[in-house]
Amino acid sequence: MKNSLNERRQERGWSQQHLADALGVSRQTVISIERGRFDPSLPLAFRLAEVFGCRIDELFDPRGDGAQSS
Amino acid sequence: MKNSLNERRQERGWSQQHLADALGVSRQTVISIERGRFDPSLPLAFRLAEVFGCRIDELFDPRGDGAQSS
DNA sequence: TCCTTAAGTAAAGCGTGCTTGACTTGTAAA
DNA sequence: TTTACAAGTCAAGCACGCTTTACTTAAGGA
Numbered sequence: 001m002k003n004s005l006n007e008r009r010q011e012r013g014w015s016q017q018h019l020a021d022a023l024g025v026s027r028q029t030v031i032s033i034e035r036g037r038f039d040p041s042l043p044l045a046f047r048l049a050e051v052f053g054c055r056i057d058e059l060f061d062p063r064g065d066g067a068q069s070s
Numbered sequence: 071m072k073n074s075l076n077e078r079r080q081e082r083g084w085s086q087q088h089l090a091d092a093l094g095v096s097r098q099t100v101i102s103i104e105r106g107r108f109d110p111s112l113p114l115a116f117r118l119a120e121v122f123g124c125r126i127d128e129l130f131d132p133r134g135d136g137a138q139s140s
Numbered sequence: 141t142c143c144t145t146a147a148g149t150a151a152a153g154c155g156t157g158c159t160t161g162a163c164t165t166g167t168a169a170a
Numbered sequence: 171t172t173t174a175c176a177a178g179t180c181a182a183g184c185a186c187g188c189t190t191t192a193c194t195t196a197a198g199g200a
Contacts, residue, residue, distance in 0.1 A: 029188055039112040046132035056126045062116035099158055
């Protein structure tokens with residue numbers, strides 16, 4: 001799923017490690033989500049929204065990768 | 071994670087099967103999420119919000135089950 | 141040059157999200 | 171009573187979220 005994680009993280013000048021620590025997950029997890037390898041769990045999505053001070057639907061775009069063929 | 075699925079589904083007079091079909095998942099999945107056995111994936115959370123015409127954070131409460139000890 | 145930090149890849153392993161199928165219980169209609 | 175539907179439990183199995191470890195590449199400072 002497409003997201004604005006990388007953008008928002010860099011706006012704040014945070015490293016992936018810093019964000020991972022703030023979220024309580026590994027750096028690998030941050031990388032994988034940023035690069036769209038997989039979607040975060042719902043609890044993690046809530047923590048991301050909290051960390052970035054926005055709503056989940058502002059952070060993630062469900063149509064971003066979801067094969068809308070027409 | 072605590073949620074208002076059951077409440078909102080019954081307001082609309084939908085069976086679990088009807089909701090499951092609308093979401094494109096099995097009835098088991100609806101039951102398990104309603105009863106808090108596990109959290110939906112992020113894509114499924116977005117579909118739930120769409121089906122119920124609200125936002126994810128209106129449907130789910132991240133503090134609902136999250137062991138805040140103090 | 142060497143060292144450090146940030147970002148990335150890859151792979152093995154564990155817990156959980158979701159599926160299918162079978163079974164139970166309560167309610168209501170035939 | 172029998173049939174049918176809604177809601178629930180349980181269990182086996184597959185796919186994905188997340189962890190850990192190890193390695194690579196590029197940029198900056200000593």
